[in-house]
Amino acid sequence: MEKIYMIPVNDAYNELGGCPICRLRDKAENNYLEYYLGPSLMEPDTRKITNKTGFCPVHMGKLNKAVTNRLGLGLVVHTHLKDFNEDLNPKLKAAIPAKAGLIKGRTPEFKQKLNSLADYIEKRIGLCPICENLDDAMGHYVEVICWMFSHDKDFKEKFLNSEFHCLPHTALLLRQAAKLSQNEASDFVEALYNNNTDTFDNLISDVEYFTLKFDYRNTDKPWGTSKNSIQRSMRFLSSDGRDFDEQQSKKQS
Incomplete structure (x- = not known):
């Protein structure tokens, strides 16, 4: 009997082409984008939360x-601007180095203060509730995927027949596989290896023909199959070739 938490995973693997985990991520991300500017x-x-964190540059875009x-x-x-301004401006003002003079010499500590403030700003602009929710969701999804691979024969067949798992999500799956028993991990990683080896071989051949x-x-x-090999390679290597696809479609229209 299919459990409710299996439904989105099965749906993603029922679709043909590309990385199923990318589809899971895209759907979850769209839901969170709608949520944070919708009922919530x-x-x-x-x-x-959003006053304090705002959103990362990627999700703000x-x-x-x-x-x-x-x-x-x-x-x-x-x-968010008001909160950031009230927090940052006093820190920025306090970080202004004193001018070195004849009586008061140079104070090299100012460099550490400036670097610390730069670190603080970079850390804060990287905060994002959508990223945090996505990380939690993806951790849950890969846990379900590994469990279903070992306990659901129909799903295992879908996993084996998927076109590929992109490299970022391959890494995610490997981290989850490290939590399995050795025998379970052996079967799972072997399937992942076969899947990705075929993908590498096909892409290398197609991209060479493309050139x-x-x-x-x-x-x-x-x-042949080489015409979209660059887009497929981008999806495999980085999990996202959609921006490239959009640029190409605009050129053709």
Whole structure:
């Protein structure tokens, strides 16, 4: 009997092509993007979090690009700016180095203060509730995937027949596999190895053919499966080739 937490995993592996875990991540990410500018917008607990953290640059860009609730985004950004300003400005003012003079010499400690403040800013702009929620969700998903691989024959077959698991999500799966028994890990990692070895071989061949097509002697030869090999390689290597796809579609339109 399919448990409720298995449904999204099965749905992702039922679709053909690409990395199933990327599909899980994309769906979860879209849900969180909608959540933080949807019903939760006026909840005090949520606003307290977003006031403090804002969103990371990646998710701020996605919110700006996808959001239909412009007012909601404006409210979140406004209160986050106020919170950041009240927190940062006193620290920035205190970090201004004193001018060195004849009586008061140089104080090399100012370099440490400036570097510490830079570290603080970088850490704070990296805070993001969407990232935190996604990390939790993906940790749960890979746990379910490893369990289903060992206990669900139908799912195991889907896993074996998936096109590939991108390298970032391969790493995630390996970390979860390290928590399995040795025999379970052996079966799981062998399947992952076979899956990714085939992917590497196919992509290397397709990308090579893609480059050879630029030789005038090969102009009339068919593209075969090489035409989108760059996009597929980007998805495999980095888990995200969609920005590249969008740029290409704009050029063609």
